[in-house]
Amino acid sequence: MPNSDASTRLPHFTSWRDVPRTYATAAQLKAMDLPRRPGPPAATVDGLNGIGRKATITLYLIERSEPTASTAAQLASARARSTSARVCGDCGARPDVAPIATEPYGALCLTCWHIRGLRRRQEEAAREREDAVHTAQDLLHHGQRPLGLLHVDYTERGHTPSGTRRSPAAAKITVTDVNGKILADPLLRLVAARAKGIPPGAGDPRSGADTLLAILSQLTVLIWSHRDLDDLAAGLRSQGATWSLPPGQVHEMSRLTAQWRSEVTPDGRRMAAVAPGSAERMLYLLRQITDTEQLPEPRLCAHCGEDITAEDGPGHT
Helix, strand or coil, rough: EECCCCCCCEEECCCHCCCCCCCCCHHHHHHHCEEECCCCEEEEEEEECCCCEEEEEEEEHHHHHHHHHHEEEHHHHHHHHHCCCCCCCCCCCCCCCCEEECCCCCCEEEHHHHHHHHHHHHHHHHHHHHHHHHHHHHHHHCCCEEEEEHHHHHHHEEEEECCCCCEEEEEEEEEEEECCCCCCCCCEEECCCCCCCCCCCEECCHHHHHHHHHHHHHCEEEEHHHHHHHHHHHHHHHCCCCCCCCCCCCEHHHHHCCCCHCCEEHHHHHHHCCCCHHHHHHHHHHHHHHCCCCCCCCCCCCCCEEEECCCCCCCCC
């Protein structure tokens, strides 16, 4: 999304992938099939200049550009001397804007260049998925310590009149083993005993934290995200309780799950994984990951790069 640039009042883009196709740089306008001159500056984008340094690059609206003074004969002569391809090597398009020279695919229109980039991202994601499966299998079956899954549900107290979120009143902590057996499920108070909103049965934070940490110290702990424990740690410490999980024995499942899902969005970003919501569902998800059957490595055509893993005929080599 563009951000307002206070100095020029022009739209500003922080990434080339956010720039609509209606914009072009002066160099791109000059290199068009029928070259054009820029109109007034219309936007800017963060990028690299001709010597590879970070720079703010000016963009122009193609519809507000004007034809250069070159005659048809001059254009034909320049084309005859040029070695740049004007036809996309993938789809055969003949775009106004010069195709992008790539290796090993030759000249590509912007759409095919984008598709190739997405394929590369998907290939990277597939490799990460394989790593995620091995990591999950190690956690579930081969760890030196038993694995425990830790999930926290908070008792919220709403917001202040100014809109600031109040700290949770209590936390329900659930710890299960890899068979789903509950090892601990204390409800601990995270605020002063006289504070409003404390649920019935909330236990003393100091003794409860000591008991919980004694159990967790014997385990390799799997949590969804470290951020999920921030309110628990802050609340317990505010009540004089000890809270410190053993370093090196705590693993985040959110990143592991995102690697396993390996979903790439149409703009090339990696999708964040959605939290399961309970220790039971987190264990179910972990078993899904460990039971994943890895697909064979794709066999690509040496000529066109197409995936021909499933083909048996002589049509590709």
